[in-house]
Amino acid sequence: MRYVLVCPDDFLFRLLRGAPTQGEPPLYIVEGRALRARIARRGGAAMAGSLEDPALYRRAFRNGRETALVAVPLARRERILEALRAAAPQAPLVVLKDDARALDPAVASATALPTAAIAERVIQPELERAALRARADRLRAHFAAAERLLIMMQDDPDPDAIASALALRAFLGRNKASAPIATFGGVTRPENRALVKILEIEVEEIKARAIDDYDMIAMVDVQPSFFEERFGTVDLVIDHHPEEGPVRAHFKDIRPAYGATSTIMTEYLRAAEVKITQKLATALLYGIKSDTLHLERGGTKADMEAFAFLYMLANHNALRRIERPELPNEALEVLALGISRRQLVQGVLFSHLGPIAHVDLIPQFADFFLQVEGVEWSVLSGIVGGELHISVRNVGYLRSAGEVVRAAFGDLGGAGGHRAMAKAVIRLKEWRADVGEASADAIQHGIMERFLRALKG
């Protein structure tokens, strides 16, 4: 179906002539034969007549249900809409307007499109992008002088940090030899390890004295004051954590309103028109996802926009593998045992797995059991190296898991967490001394008793 564009002069034609059309080109309805001829000469379909005459629209509309865009002066608007309505009562109308006066509902049921929306959605972002592009150029010029650049992340860097570091390297057009990605702390947490393994990202673990080997230092998702190690003035800090103490850097871009540094980096890459590879898009998407808990926590419009942009480019199979770690084959035996031992009491599913080889299976199965119908909490436990590990999950709108776990097991060992997930680690020696027997049944029973008491308390 073709669109009908109503405007006395050539404003809409100049605004929209370059826009891609789906199917049939639009029909311009204008006033004046000369203008009609000019549009036609430039390849547009046009019709001319008085915009206040319904007869013009009867010629223009084929079935009366074509959508029309109307851009006319305020003084004539009501009469023109009346004429349109008379000729095509069912046509959806969109009225472009720069005034505050509401559309008269008696004349036409139409959608108002304020010109301010165009400024906000098209012009404003373009102005911001131009400013960011200029800053991007200055940044690149600054780093061009460095033979070796160090990109620093926090200790045990999370996906947001790793993705941001990769993005900065791509932004500066460097490789892993001229700009290594480094941390003082190694990569240890399972989801961080999964990211670097599956996307084949090399993270270097360095000692503090190694920073002298580099000409320049950039930091992403972290600030100099977050380190125990001392830094002089660094070259660049890009971060979304609030500033704690003065940041000494040639360039800094710190945006605490943002949910992730990956979002800031995505904006730089887009402003500088750097090609974002599938691997980089996947890392950045995961960085935003994990720092904002799937955009639920602290995600802003900027995060959503970056997310939507990266979503089209990312490798979703790789992402699935990172987010859902593979199960080793023998894990199925443990799962079978967990299923057979499960006890569901007042919405809480308990299962004690006994001695197990992979400690990661406990939280993984705690996640899994949370999907069972009627389960609001899952409490999974197992024994690894003389310690009892307890992982707790809930569906998210209940009491804080961290609080309940501290109340239930805090007196026996390390216990804590946040709203939806928590864990406790108790030495079996402690358990025997304070609770009693450590057979599988006794442990399951003991955990149940303590947990349910803490949940009610």
Ligand SMILES: [Mn+2]
């Ligand atoms: Mn972050």
